[in-house]
Structures are given as structure tokens and as C-alpha cells.
Amino acid sequence: MSHPRASVAMLVATAIAAPVLAAENEGLTELGTVEVIGQKVPAALLQTTDSVAGAELAAQHRDDLSQALELVPGVTTMNVGQRRERLVYVRGFNSRQVPLFIDGVPVYVPYDGNVDLARFGVDYVSEIRVGKGLASLLYGPNIMGGAINVVSRRPTEPLSISARLSTEIDDRMDSNLTRAALGVSAASDRWYGSFSFSGNNSDTYRLPDSFTPIANREDGGLRDNAESRDRLYVARVGFTPDQDSEYGFSWYRQEGEKEDPPYVGTTGPSRFWVWPYWNKESFSLTSRNTVAEKGTVRLRAYYDTFENALDAFTNAAHTSFMFRGSSYDDYSKGAGADFEWRWSDATVTRLAAHYKKDVHREVQEQPVVPEQQLVSSTWDIAIEQEWRITPAFSLTPSYQYVYSPGRTMYIWSANQFAPVAVNKSTANNGQLVAVWNVTDHGSVVGGISRKTRFPALKDRFSGGLGSVVPNPDLKAEYANHFELGYEHTGEGWSAKVALFQANVRDAIESITLPASVCSAPNPNCSQLQNVGRQRNRGTELSGAWQALDSLRLDAQVTLVDRENLSSPALLATDTPKWRQRVAASWEFLPRWRLSVDAQHESKRYSATNGARIAEAFTLVNGFVRFSLNDNWGGELGVRNLTDELYAYQEGFYEPGRSYLAQLDWRF
Numbered sequence: 001m002s003h004p005r006a007s008v009a010m011l012v013a014t015a016i017a018a019p020v021l022a023a024e025n026e027g028l029t030e031l032g033t034v035e036v037i038g039q040k041v042p043a044a045l046l047q048t049t050d051s052v053a054g055a056e057l058a059a060q061h062r063d064d065l066s067q068a069l070e071l072v073p074g075v076t077t078m079n080v081g082q083r084r085e086r087l088v089y090v091r092g093f094n095s096r097q098v099p100l101f102i103d104g105v106p107v108y109v110p111y112d113g114n115v116d117l118a119r120f121g122v123d124y125v126s127e128i129r130v131g132k133g134l135a136s137l138l139y140g141p142n143i144m145g146g147a148i149n150v151v152s153r154r155p156t157e158p159l160s161i162s163a164r165l166s167t168e169i170d171d172r173m174d175s176n177l178t179r180a181a182l183g184v185s186a187a188s189d190r191w192y193g194s195f196s197f198s199g200n201n202s203d204t205y206r207l208p209d210s211f212t213p214i215a216n217r218e219d220g221g222l223r224d225n226a227e228s229r230d231r232l233y234v235a236r237v238g239f240t241p242d243q244d245s246e247y248g249f250s251w252y253r254q255e256g257e258k259e260d261p262p263y264v265g266t267t268g269p270s271r272f273w274v275w276p277y278w279n280k281e282s283f284s285l286t287s288r289n290t291v292a293e294k295g296t297v298r299l300r301a302y303y304d305t306f307e308n309a310l311d312a313f314t315n316a317a318h319t320s321f322m323f324r325g326s327s328y329d330d331y332s333k334g335a336g337a338d339f340e341w342r343w344s345d346a347t348v349t350r351l352a353a354h355y356k357k358d359v360h361r362e363v364q365e366q367p368v369v370p371e372q373q374l375v376s377s378t379w380d381i382a383i384e385q386e387w388r389i390t391p392a393f394s395l396t397p398s399y400q401y402v403y404s405p406g407r408t409m410y411i412w413s414a415n416q417f418a419p420v421a422v423n424k425s426t427a428n429n430g431q432l433v434a435v436w437n438v439t440d441h442g443s444v445v446g447g448i449s450r451k452t453r454f455p456a457l458k459d460r461f462s463g464g465l466g467s468v469v470p471n472p473d474l475k476a477e478y479a480n481h482f483e484l485g486y487e488h489t490g491e492g493w494s495a496k497v498a499l500f501q502a503n504v505r506d507a508i509e510s511i512t513l514p515a516s517v518c519s520a521p522n523p524n525c526s527q528l529q530n531v532g533r534q535r536n537r538g539t540e541l542s543g544a545w546q547a548l549d550s551l552r553l554d555a556q557v558t559l560v561d562r563e564n565l566s567s568p569a570l571l572a573t574d575t576p577k578w579r580q581r582v583a584a585s586w587e588f589l590p591r592w593r594l595s596v597d598a599q600h601e602s603k604r605y606s607a608t609n610g611a612r613i614a615e616a617f618t619l620v621n622g623f624v625r626f627s628l629n630d631n632w633g634g635e636l637g638v639r640n641l642t643d644e645l646y647a648y649q650e651g652f653y654e655p656g657r658s659y660l661a662q663l664d665w666r667f
Contacts, residue, residue, distance in 0.1 A: 059595055141354065225260060350384040615647075634661075
């Protein structure tokens with residue numbers, strides 16, 4: 001099966017792929033491509049989805065999902081500092097509004113509605129696809145701002161083995177980070193299987209030299225309370241009795257532990273938190289079968305668990321507890337079905353239905369809080385019709401209905417369980433996408449879409465340890481998307497532009513409240529509210545140029561202007577207005593390659609009242625690779641070359657300059 005690489009990111013990936021990890025003989029897992037049910041890629045998909053290949057992630061040392069997604073136009077990283085969680089924003093929409101899928105299976109923390117992307121390595125990845133405002137409704141519910149689908153490699157060689165080991169040190173020659181990865185895969189005419197392991201150990205990281213120590217908070221140098229450990233195991237087995245059918249089983253397990261570096265800003269207290277464990281595990285079964293030559297049906301079932309524990313201390317020495325043993329024992333289970341019928345080369349109908357149930361169970365040891373259980377379930381059905389009106393012009397309308405039944409929750413409050421009713425929710429969504437191939441090399445895409453998101457359990461019920469006022473009456477939020485874009489591929493170059501606007505209604509926003517409203521002594525008191533009308537608009541520009549046979553250049557610029565139309569005084573948080581990125585890959589000698597990239601982001605607000613600001617920054621990275629032969633290779637590199645002092649959220653500064661050394665092998 002051949003998958004077109006229409007996005008600029010994909011074109012760049014072809015040129016700068018790392019030879020040792022490119023897995024050039026391994027393709028996409030067809031079972032995991034949600035947007036493509038049969039064997040022909042919809043015309044609308046080519047222009048409305050950006051992709052980045054696993055080879056590009058290896059070449060630029062994007063070692064986790066949060067780093068990987070920074071390569072996509074319109075995507076920015078943020079760090080929830082008080083929880084040390086890496087999330088992303090897509091055109092101003094957060095991770096709850098842009099869900100993550102791995103091989104088509106939704107992956108998130110049932111209570112939170114999102115997941116810490118820094119916990120997931122990318123060594124098993126063949127491709128990451130990011131659908132934005134015009135993402136297909138076939139994904140399922142809650143894709144208000146788009147969808148992220150991570151597609152695993154499918155083995156095709158009889159045997160393939162790869163391994164790598166890397167370490168990073170800082171300016172004082174302290175070893176701050178060690179990574180290791182191993183992958184084994186095999187394939188025959190009817191069977192394929194793969195197993196991969198990746199892990200990292202980080203004792204701490206060094207702050208940039210320009211950091212000014214803050215008494216009783218952080219003295220600079222090595223960051224306090226910054227230890228982190230992660231292990232990721234991924235296994236897949238597939239059976240293909242013939243070209244018309246395929247059956248797959250997938251398993252992944254993420255095991256982690258982390259500390260939370262204390263806040264070192266000036267507007268609030270520091271927290272001293274430790275997660276003794278942060279584990280996530282998923283099992284999924286998927287099948288694909290051809291029906292009467294013109295139809296394809298896919299079935300998917302999954303069971304996903306999440307377990308973690310949190311200990312909160314009152315001091316940096318970790319000798320006095322605020323609370324202890326606050327633990328989650330959550331799970332999600334669900335199933336989905338996709339069906340496609342190809343009436344002709346010009347007409348295709350696609351149907352999808354999904355069900356999922358989220359269960360959150362929480363208990364605390366000291367002070368004692370008995371187990372609370374919160375349950376939420378969602379159903380949806382969607383239909384998509386692709387019409388190729390002419391060979392050069394297509395229209396793709398679609399419709400989706402989403403339903404969440406009401407139920408009564410029992411919430412622990414004032415030393416007793418109190419019933420809280422949650423009303424049922426319904427949503428009607430629709431989309432229309434038009435694609436016009438103006439020439440053999442240029443295409444125009446335009447579309448309108450309405451998408452919704454139901455509040456997560458945490459949105460409604462979290463008290464934020466006394467710093468958040470719960471709001472069980474939250475309503476669903478929805479967005480009306482408008483997009484117009486053009487993509488052109490020339491001889492040795494390509495370019496893409498997109499203009500977009502999303503009008504959000506009943507937007508859920510964290511609103512800063514007076515400190516006296518909250519029960520905890522925290523001046524950053526807040527509540528999630530349906531604040532009314534919000535607007536996200538902007539543009540994305542990206543391009544690639546093969547300047548020489550050995551030199552590839554690419555660049556991207558993203559403008560995202562977010563505004564609260566109902567309450568203009570409330571500032572949009574956690575997203576920069578401007579983001580620029582440039583990259584170059586130069587094979588300056590046989591078997592030698594230099595890769596350099598730089599990104600600049602404008603300032604971002606960390607509070608809706610503007611009291612906290614994460615300033616603008618520029619990051620520069622560079623790596624030199626030497627391939628000894630087709631099996632062995634090594635790299636040296638530097639991250640944050642200029643030792644920039646920067647933060648994604650005010651008061652939570654990121655690592656300074658570090659130096660990387662890597663050795664890798666492939667058979």
C-alpha cells in the first residue's frame with residue numbers, strides 16, 4: 001500500500017532521514033490509519049492533514065511525542081509546571097480538545113481528558129498525523145480542535161534489529177540524561193510482529209547560567225526536585241491471511257516516575273510534589289476485511305488503564321507531608337467500527353461508530369479520603385461522503401451525532417459523599433471540505449466545520465487541592481471552523497499556506513478568581529467556566545527547498561491570535577502569538593551529515609489577568625552524524641546552543657545547554 005506524503009513536513013523527512021533508524025523497509029500500519037479505511041487516500045485528507053515521519057524524528061532527536069509534534073506547523077508545546085506535564089496546543093486548542101490516538105486507539109487519562117506527552121517515546125513510530133480544524137469526523141467524539149494519530153511501523157523484513165544508546169551532559173560535564181532503545185521485528189507472508197523498548201533516566205538538569213537565584217526557592221545550577229524515569233514497551237502481532245483481510249493485536253505499557261521542580265516565579269508559592277509511579281497500559285484488537293470487493297469494514301476494541309500516585313510535601317527536603325498516597329486507578333474501555341463502500345472511482349461512502357466508557361477511581365492515604373468513583377460514557381456515529389465531481393474537484397460532506405447519558409455522581413465533600421447530578425449531553429456536528437487540483441502541482445482546499453467537546457471529569461469536579469472551585473454544571477463547548485489553503489509542489493521545492501479561523505462558543509476557560517474564594521492559601525485561585533465566545537484565527541506558512549543534492553532547507557511560520565470575545569479583558573493563556581522555525585540538513589561529506597534547527601516563540605501569558613508572563617525565546621540545536629557503514633553510526637550534538645533562559649509557563653524554567661553523544665546499530 002502506498003501512502004502519499006503531501007505535507008511539507010513529509011517532504012522534508014524524505015531528505016533528512018537518519019539512515020540507521022529510518023526503517024526504510026517498514027511501512028505504515030494500515031490498521032492504525034483512522035482517516036483511510038480502504039486503500040485509496042481521500043482527496044480531502046491530502047490537504048487537511050500534516051504528517052511527520054519517524055525518520056525525521058530520529059534525525060532531529062525528537063525523543064518524545066511533545067518534542068515530535070513541535071515539527072508540525074500550528075503546534076506549540078506547553079508545560080503544566082505544577083504537574084510537570086508536557087501538552088500541546090494546535091492552533092490554540094489544547095490537548096483535551098485535540099485528542100491523541102495510537103494506531104487509531106484513543107490514549108488519555110480518563111479523569112484529566114489528556115495525557116503527558118513527554119512520557120511517550122517515539123522509537124516505534126512510522127508516522128504522526130495531525131488533523132486540525134478540518135480533521136475527519138470519523139475519528140470519534142471530542143475532536144473539537146483536531147486529532148493526533150500516531151501510526152506504528154509495520155515490519156516487512158524477515159528480521160530487523162535496531163539499538164541506540166545516548167547520553168547528555170551539561171556545561172559542567174554532569175551527566176543529566178541517558179536514553180536507550182531496542183527494537184526487534186520480523187515478517188513473513190502472513191505474519192508480522194514487533195517489539196520495542198525505550199527508556200530514559202534523568203537525575204536533574206542544569207539551569208542556564210543567566211538564571212538569577214531566588215532565596216528559599218532555587219539557587220541555580222542543577223535544578224531541584226527534577227528527577228524523572230520512563231520505560232516504554234510496545235508489542236504488536238499481525239496476521240494477514242490474504243490481501244483482503246488483516247488482524248492485529250497491540251500492547252503498550254508506559255512506566256514512569258517523576259518529581260516536580262518547584263515554582264521559581266514571584267506570584268505564588270512553590271509546591272514539592274513527587275509521583276512514585278505513573279503507569280499506563282493498553283490492549284487493543286483490530287481487524288480489517290474486504291466486503292464484496294467494493295467495501296471495507298474495520299473493527300476495533302481496546303482496554304486502557306492508568307495508575308499513578310502523588311505525594312505532596314511542604315518543604316524542599318521532603319520531610320513533611322501535605323498529603324500522601326493520593327492515587328488514581330482509572331480505566332477506559334471502548335470499541336469502534338468503520339465501514340467504507342466504494343460505489344465508483346468518483347463516489348465513496350464512509351461510516352463510523354464509537355463507544356467508550358471512562359472510570360476514575362481515586363483514594364488518599366493521609367489525610368484519609370475514601371475511594372471516589374466517577375464514570376462517564378460517550379457514543380457517536382458519523383457518516384462521510386466523498387464526491388469527485390470532476391477529476392480535479394471533490395466535495396466531502398460529513399455528519400456526526402454524539403451522545404453522553406446523564407448520571408448521578410457521589411462526591412466526597414465535608415467528610416461525606418454528596419450526590420451531584422450531571423445532565424445528559426448531545427451534539428450534532430458537520431463538515432464540508434472542497435479540494436480543487438488547480439494544476440498537476442497545485443491544490444486549493446477550503447472547508448467549514450462544526451465540532452464539539454464534552455467536559456472531562458476533571459473539568460467538572462476537580463478542586464485543585466483547594467485552589468480550584470469545582471463546576472459540575474459545565475456545558476459542552478463547540479467550535480465553528482473556517483479554512484482556506486493552497487499547496488504547491490515544484491521541482492526541488494514545495495510550499496503550503498493555510499488561513500484559518502475558529503469561532504468557539506461556550507468555551508471552557510480557566511478564570512482567575514480572588515484568593516478568598518478558594519479554601520487553600522493560594523493566590524492563583526481559579527475556576528473552569530463556559531465564558532462564552534472565543535476566536536482563534538491565524539495563518540500557517542511552510543516550505544521546503546532542495547537547494548543542492550546534499551542540502552535541504554525548510555521553514556515555517558505560524559500566527560495564532562486568540563481572543564475572548566465575551567470578556568476581552570481575559571487573556572488567552574499558554575500559547576504564543578508567533579512561532580517561527582527553520583531547519584537545514586547538509587551532507588557535507590560522504591557518510592557525514594549536519595542538521596541544524598532553530599525556533600523562536602513570542603511571549604505567552606500564564607494567567608488570564610496577565611500577572612504571569614513567560615517571555616519570548618529562541619532555541620538553537622545542532623547535530624553531526626557519521627555513518628560508519630550501513631549498520632553502525634554515531635552522533636554528537638548540542639541542544640539549546642545559546643544557553644537560553646526560557647519557560648513554557650512562567651516560573652518553570654527549562655534546561656540550559658547540553659551536549660549529546662549517541663551510538664546506534666541496525667541489522
